[in-house]
Amino acid sequence: MIELLSQFTENILTFLVIETRIASTFGILFFLRKEWISPRISLAFSLVLTFFIMQIAPIHFKASPTYLIETISLLLQQFFLGFTTGILINFFMECFIGFGQMVSLQAGLGFSTLYIPGIGSLTSLANFFFLLSVLIFFQLNGHLVFINMLTTSIEMLPKLNPLDQYMIKKKKLYYLQELFLKVRSCFL
Template identity: 30%
Template sequence: MLQLTDAQVNEWLALFWLPFLRIFGVLLTDPVFSMRVLPVRVRVGLGILLAILIATSLPVAPQAQPIVSPQGILFAVRELLIGVSLGYLMRIIFTGVEMAGHLVGLQMGLGFATLYDPLHSTNTPVLAQFYSLLTLLVFLALDGHLVVLRALLESFVTLPPGTASGSGALKTLAEYGSTIFRSGVMLSLPVLAALLITNLAIGVMTRAAPQLNVFAVGFPLTLGIGLVAMYLSLPYVAPFIDHMLGEFTRAGLLLLKGWGAR
């Protein structure tokens, strides 16, 4: 008759439970897998499938504790936070491109034009939503979702489940948040420069001809030049996202080192 001890049951549960929490944390925050159009049951099923596939190749952490214990709950919370932080690293890339859309729309005079975004269930500016959808398409075309899954699986090698003990990763995540503003400014800089020159030209024309109606001439001119500049800058979006995927891999490694630091 097969007999199982409490220690064996706890080891088997820890071998599956802790990896599942890390995977599910990524699925909760990653901009692709966390879309509202993707049902929660699908995400939970994908997390269970990935946990089952990798659980057999993972060693049981020497710090493994019973699941229902203060130490076991602490390990579970840490694993969930590790997955959430990895997902937020990828979300920062999407948010940086959306920031570029906000800046461009504000300078073009389209900051007030909003549409309902079904992906985020909120109203977003038109250009920000356009950049968000463009980023999603480029991200899938570059197999970014596979990059996220690969980084997640490699995280179990760099930082096995149950071995996280540090909190320096939170500082790394906060510092990486500056990428949002840097990415937004870099992507929108060509359009902002063109619009700045346009506004200076309109100001000179208004000074030379005071009877010129600024609102009747300036808004269509600004809008037209802004759209042309945005169209000419679109080919540089894909290389930028590709570069950011590489930055995500390096930032993820630093993040895991921060979690593992004692």
């Protein structure tokens, strides 16, 4: 227990980076909505998954009070990446729901709708396709692929110190300036 506590205090920034991405992903996922699963369970699952990924992924961020702005920007970046991951998985499920709605309306089954508290009004065929997509997701080990994708994406995160990030930002500004001058010269 003491070993775990010392490791946690050593790697607090690594924990925050991973937890930010996972919590933002779980906050938007379709099968972890607060109408279906308690937010406490979702938070506990994200914490367990964060500790699991911290043990597996060979990435470590060292916390330093002098780089507060870089730390906040890194956490915002992780929040955005997790949010985007959740949106992409939800888009996969919404494709099935939309397909079911279109098929049922074309077949004349649009009058029989069901109300599902987490989703809203769906036709019976769209509900069938939604349940089918959830079953396909779990049957094809989509949850394991999702966890593997999170782990791999966190491992592939570039480990840059703030000076390198500053140099990259300067190069980006230089390229943007060049691009602006080229576009401007086209119009003159």
